[in-house]
Structure formats: C-alpha cells, structure tokens
Amino acid sequence: MNISKSLRTALTILLAILLCCGCAAKTMPPSPTEAPNLRPSPEPASSESPAPYSGPDYGSIITESFAGFDGQYSYSFHHYGADVRFANESKKMKSASVIKLFIMEYAYSRVVAGELKTDDQISGQTLASLIEAMITVSDNNATNILIEHFTMDKLNDFFVSCQYTDTVLQRKMLDTAAVARGEENYTSASDVTAFLDKLYANKDNFPYNEMLDVMKRQKIATKLRRDMPAGIEMASKTGELSDTENDVALVFTSNGDYAIVCLTSGGTATAARNAMAVTCRKLYDTLLGE
Numbered sequence: 001m002n003i004s005k006s007l008r009t010a011l012t013i014l015l016a017i018l019l020c021c022g023c024a025a026k027t028m029p030p031s032p033t034e035a036p037n038l039r040p041s042p043e044p045a046s047s048e049s050p051a052p053y054s055g056p057d058y059g060s061i062i063t064e065s066f067a068g069f070d071g072q073y074s075y076s077f078h079h080y081g082a083d084v085r086f087a088n089e090s091k092k093m094k095s096a097s098v099i100k101l102f103i104m105e106y107a108y109s110r111v112v113a114g115e116l117k118t119d120d121q122i123s124g125q126t127l128a129s130l131i132e133a134m135i136t137v138s139d140n141n142a143t144n145i146l147i148e149h150f151t152m153d154k155l156n157d158f159f160v161s162c163q164y165t166d167t168v169l170q171r172k173m174l175d176t177a178a179v180a181r182g183e184e185n186y187t188s189a190s191d192v193t194a195f196l197d198k199l200y201a202n203k204d205n206f207p208y209n210e211m212l213d214v215m216k217r218q219k220i221a222t223k224l225r226r227d228m229p230a231g232i233e234m235a236s237k238t239g240e241l242s243d244t245e246n247d248v249a250l251v252f253t254s255n256g257d258y259a260i261v262c263l264t265s266g267g268t269a270t271a272a273r274n275a276m277a278v279t280c281r282k283l284y285d286t287l288l289g290e
C-alpha cells in the first residue's frame with residue numbers, strides 16, 4: 001500500500017516535470033537560424049528601359065540652319081520642359097564677349113560672400129552699373145575695370161572651381177598686344193550650357209535672378225534674337241571678333257523653355273549671324289508646333 005502511494009507520487013511528479021518542459025519549449029524564442037525575416041522582400045528590379053525619345057530632332061534643325069555657313073561651329077541645345085539635350089562636339093573656342101557671363105558670375109559670388117555690395121563703387125562706378133554695361137551693351141571698358149579689380153588669377157581660379165574646364169581669361173578686352181602674343185580668351189559650348197543650366201535652375205533665387213534680369217535687358221539683337229517674335233522673353237549674351245561670332249541665350253516660351261549656345265570660328269560674319277537667327281526661330285517654332 002505504501003509502495004503504491006510512493007509510486008503514484010513519483011509518477012505525478014514526473015508528469016508535472018514533463019508538462020513544465022513542454023510549456024517552456026513552446027515559449028522559448030526561436031533560434032537565430034529560425035528567426036523570421038521581418039524585412040519586406042525587395043522589389044524585383046524593373047526590366048523596363050526608359051521610353052526612347054520620340055520628339056523633334058532639334059540637332060538636325062540646328063545643323064540644317066548652319067548649312068550655308070562655311071566655318072566651324074559648336075552648338076548646344078537644352079529643352080528644359082522635356083529635359084532633352086542635343087549638341088555636336090564641344091571644343092574650346094574663342095569666347096569673345098561671352099566670357100563676360102563668367103566674370104558676372106564671379107562678381108556676384110563676391111556679393112554672396114559678403115565681400116562686395118552691388119552699390120559699392122569701383123573706379124567711380126557701382127558694381128551693378130559696371131555689370132549692366134558689360135552684359136547689356138558689351139561695354140569693354142566696364143569689363144576691363146572689373147578684370148583689373150578682381151584680377152585674372154582669381155577669375156581663372158573661380159572658373160576652375162566651377163568646373164568650367166574650357167574657360168580661361170588670358171587678356172583684357174581689346175588688348176591687341178596680348179592678341180599678338182597669342183593670348184586669347186576661351187570657352188566651350190558645354191561650359192556655357194553649364195552656366196545657363198545653373199542660371200535656369202536657380203532663376204528664382206539670388207544672385208541668379210539678378211543675373212538673369214541683366215541678361216534679359218540685352219540690347220544687341222543681331223543673332224539669336226534677330227528673327228524672334230516681338231515681345232518674346234530671352235536672356236542672352238553675344239560676342240564677336242574678326243573671326244568669331246558667338247551668341248548664347250535662354251528662351252522662355254509657353255510650351256517650355258530652352259537654352260541655345262552657338263559658338264563659331266571662321267566663315268563670314270553675315271552667314272554666321274543668319275545661321276544663328278534661323279536656328280533660334282526654327283527651334284521656337286518647332287517647340288510651339290508651328
């Protein structure tokens with residue numbers, strides 16, 4: 001009888017131990033190798049390629065416009081609305097007065113840095129008035145005052161810092177002695193387009209909004225502006241030497257805005273100017289579907 005009670009007691013204790021072990025096993029966390037992955041599965045990579053561009057061939061429009069020009073030319077076109085770019089080979093070319101855009105950018109960089117104010121006097125004229133004359137009527141004397149004030153070294157260092165790799169200032173405007181020594185100022189379609197892209201992207205922010213306003217007041221209209229409709233909004237800068245005709249512009253339209261850069265060398269001035277005028281108008285008409 002006592003043995004039977006002892007046996008039952010032992011069996012009861014053993015059963016209790018087994019039940020406890022089973023509960024413990026159920027409540028233990030899974031081992032690291034069994035832990036569930038709580039991160040969502042990555043989306044499979046898309047195999048779809050971007051849709052090929054099917055809009056107008058702006059490159060052909062430009063090359064056809066230059067068909068009657070027998071010199072060298074480098075162009076760049078950027079339609080901002082569609083983010084479409086067309087360009088031929090970008091090469092270092094004589095900048096003529098187009099380099100004044102980069103000098104303007106440096107001047108405003110000094111304003112942003114707090115070193116200058118636009119109403120500060122430089123050689124008896126305000127910085128703002130010097131920039132206005134340099135850009136809107138391509139005043140060479142105003143440009144030379146700014147070059148002398150800022151120095152060529154600082155200007156060129158700034159161009160490098162902005163990654164304008166083909167832009168270099170080696171002489172003042174109308175310095176025939178420097179020209180005779182082979183010293184020239186250069187830029188490229190890619191550098192000018194980089195500047196225009198920056199200007200457009202920041203068109204509502206200082207100092208680019210002020211630079212844009214100055215360029216909109218351009219007085220010289222013998223090239224890209226020549227055949228455009230009256231009242232069209234453009235911001236541009238021309239440049240010319242005896243063997244060089246350049247013009248660059250931002251054009252604002254109801255169907256998207258665009259940048260156009262045309263740099264030329266050789267050929268006749270008349271043919272170069274005609275090609276630029278035809279180019280800009282054809283781009284405008286094509287963009288508006290006319």
